[in-house]
Amino acid sequence: MADLNEPVRNKQNPVAHEDGSRAERSPLPSRRAFLKTTGLSTLGAMVGMTIPFEGNMPFGVLPAMAQESGQEFMSDKPGLTLMSDRPLNAETPAHLLDDDITPYARMFVRNNGLVPQTAIAQNAQGWTLTVDGEVETPLHLTIDDLKSQFETVTNRIVIECGGNGRAYFNPGASGNQWTTGAVGCPEWTGVRLADVLNAAKVKNSAVYTGHFGNDVHLSGDPDKTAISRGVPIEKALAEGGMIAWAMNGEPIPALHGFPLRVIVPGYPGSASQKYLTRIWVRDREHDGAKMTGYSYRVPANPVAPGTEVPEKDMVVLTEMPVKSLITFPQSGTEVTAGTPGEVRGHAWAGNGDVQAVDVSIDFGQTWQAAELEPAPNPFSWQRWRANITLPETGYYEVWARATDKNGVSQPPVVPGWNPRGYGNNMQHRIALIAM
Ligand SMILES: Nc1nc2c(c(=O)[nH]1)N[C@H]1C(S)=C(S)[C@@H](COP(=O)(O)O)O[C@H]1N2
Ligand SMILES: [Mo]
Numbered sequence: 001m002a003d004l005n006e007p008v009r010n011k012q013n014p015v016a017h018e019d020g021s022r023a024e025r026s027p028l029p030s031r032r033a034f035l036k037t038t039g040l041s042t043l044g045a046m047v048g049m050t051i052p053f054e055g056n057m058p059f060g061v062l063p064a065m066a067q068e069s070g071q072e073f074m075s076d077k078p079g080l081t082l083m084s085d086r087p088l089n090a091e092t093p094a095h096l097l098d099d100d101i102t103p104y105a106r107m108f109v110r111n112n113g114l115v116p117q118t119a120i121a122q123n124a125q126g127w128t129l130t131v132d133g134e135v136e137t138p139l140h141l142t143i144d145d146l147k148s149q150f151e152t153v154t155n156r157i158v159i160e161c162g163g164n165g166r167a168y169f170n171p172g173a174s175g176n177q178w179t180t181g182a183v184g185c186p187e188w189t190g191v192r193l194a195d196v197l198n199a200a201k202v203k204n205s206a207v208y209t210g211h212f213g214n215d216v217h218l219s220g221d222p223d224k225t226a227i228s229r230g231v232p233i234e235k236a237l238a239e240g241g242m243i244a245w246a247m248n249g250e251p252i253p254a255l256h257g258f259p260l261r262v263i264v265p266g267y268p269g270s271a272s273q274k275y276l277t278r279i280w281v282r283d284r285e286h287d288g289a290k291m292t293g294y295s296y297r298v299p300a301n302p303v304a305p306g307t308e309v310p311e312k313d314m315v316v317l318t319e320m321p322v323k324s325l326i327t328f329p330q331s332g333t334e335v336t337a338g339t340p341g342e343v344r345g346h347a348w349a350g351n352g353d354v355q356a357v358d359v360s361i362d363f364g365q366t367w368q369a370a371e372l373e374p375a376p377n378p379f380s381w382q383r384w385r386a387n388i389t390l391p392e393t394g395y396y397e398v399w400a401r402a403t404d405k406n407g408v409s410q411p412p413v414v415p416g417w418n419p420r421g422y423g424n425n426m427q428h429r430i431a432l433i434a435m
Contacts, residue, residue, distance in 0.1 A: 044395070047431065051395040056363035058412065064397055065332055065431035077105050083176045087111040087218060087226075088255065091164075091181030094428065095330035097346070100383060101156055101248060102184035109255045110161050110182060112290065113215040113226025116275050122251065124259035129196075129243070133210070133281035136201035143245055143259060149199070150191035155242065155263075156380035158185045158348045162268030162296050162317050165424025168414050171306045173421030180325060180428055185346065185381045186247045186256075188263050193241030202281060206233045210286035211262050211273035228288025229270050229296065232318070233281065240265040240379045243276065265379030266350035268317055268422070270296055285316065298418040305417035320350035321415075321425040322404035324357055324384070331430035340389045345428070346381035347372065347402035356403045357384040361396055364412050364427075370400075390434035397429045 044051050047065045051057070079096050083089040090109045097106060118124070124143055132138040141149070161182035163175050176182070197209075209230040217224035235241070242263040245252060252258045257274025264271040270290065280286075290296060297314035299307075324347035335341050347354040353375055358367040370386035390396050403409040410427045 047395045049395045049433065052392060053362040053365070053396070056365045058363070063395065063431060064429040065395075077107075077109070080106070080108070081179075081181065083178070087113060088115065089176050091176075091178050092184065093330075094180050094325050094327055094345075094430070096327075097181070097184065097325060098327035098344070100185075100346075102186045103248060104186075104250075104253055104256075107184040107186055107247075107256060108161070108182045110176070110269060111215070111226075111255070113217050114220075115254055116214045116216060118214060119254040119258040119275055122254065122258060124251075127259055127277075129260060129276060130278040131196060131200045131281070132278070134203045134206040134283050135197075135281050136203060137199070139196070139200045141196070146191050146196070146243065146245070146260075150195045152189065153192055153242065154187060154189045155240070155377045156185050156187045157240070157242070157263050157265045157377075158183060158379060158381050159263070159269045159272055160184075160320055160323070160348075162270055162320070162422045163420070165414070165426065166421030168424055168426060169305075169417065169421040170414070171417075173419060175421060182269070183323075183325070185348070187249070188242055188244040189246035189249070190242045190244030190260075190263070193243055193262065193264075194237045194239075196243055197237060197279075197281070200281070202233065202237070205283045206281045207284055208232055208282040208286045209236045210278075210280040210282050210288050211271070211276065212278040212280065212288070213257070213273050213275035214277050215275050225289040227270060227273075227290045228286070229273065229291050230280075230282065230286035230288065231264050231267055231271050235264065235267065235318070266319055266352070268296055268320060291316070294420050296422065297420070298416065298422055302416055303418070307417075307419075309419055317422050318350075321423055322349035322351075322354060322402050322408055322410060323347070323425040323428075324354075324400045324402035324410065325428050326359075326398055326400050326430045329430070329432070332433070334433045334435050335390060337390050337393045337434035340387045342385055343388055343398050343400075343430075344383065344385040345400060347384055347400075348379075348381040349402070349404040351404055351406065352378060353405055354382050354402050355405050355407070357386075358401050358403075359386045359388065360399045360401070361388050361390060361432075363397060364399055367401065390432060393434050396432045396434060398432060399427045399429045401427050 080090040164182035167177040260276040261274045300315045326345040357370040370384040373383040
């Protein structure tokens, strides 16, 4: 609960990046809002109007409208927020994630290195996937081999960056300052990861997978690896894992892993290696680039925010927590007081189907059940909808809260602070203005 005691209001709070640059995560209201302060509370001044349920707002929580950002855009992904161009990283504002199947133009991008030339040229000639290590039969498979020797499957699977929501950490964490948009649910076509591993006959000594792609390290040094992560062998053999060659019915686009990518559902996006060339079955936890140290790791036991955690107390981030997004209406929309209107979005969980979604219009004081559609296949996100009525004019927020199959739901504030800002599944909030 330490977040609630932090005096974050009116604090500029820039975060130092590893590279020394400063990330703007200022929750300051716009100047326009400040000009209209007459008779309003501080929070009301931030949004330029009265907030009928302001008394319910937990201390330290800022109106969602005052936290929203939006800077630069990418040309073939209009509306995405560019975080950096080398490597290329961009997130999607929540209202652009309303599609059931996330189209290319709205899929976030996370690269640790440089996009390989093979992907830019869409050239898959001679591409082979090697499966070796703790297997009886090492495999060297062309894309045609994959297509002809294994059953083809198509699934909608959520990819979410482990650092999605990092921008809300306090103290802040270095890395991309993702807000809510490092997530998407495209439709992937390929083969089952388990089928390929079973064809290679995984030995009893197998403990972990190690994934490799042909993207280039930012330094340009061919001996360095941009990223090489993996998953416990049990997860790799479980239902849902894929080796995909198509996204939304087309060859996987350059930014998303052409020509092959692993899809590990429910785990941080970093487990879903793009530009896939090799799966090395290991007899120990994989120790590739960004598997060790503090990368994609969280403290084994909860720590107070800001604690310096020794490396030996860090463990690999595995299953992602339950989460939801409000994708309609767009935050800041004007609606009519006293008239029912639809809000909707998606919900997903690293451990499978979501059980329920609830929404609140009074800062979490009361909750109303949303209608939740079943998942079209395991590890897809699920559509939810609710009808809400805002009783009188003023500033409101809609908060959404999903509950996973074990009854675990989303907290209203950043959960489990960790040094690198992973796994933030706090409730998504949008602003609505009732006129
Ligand atoms: N080869 C390769 N695979 C990768 C990455 C990368 O930098 N290189 N980034 C990973 C991370 S951290 C994430 S969150 C997802 C992002 O997938 P997307 O760019 O298709 O949205 O890809 C993962 N796979
Ligand atoms: Mo990521």
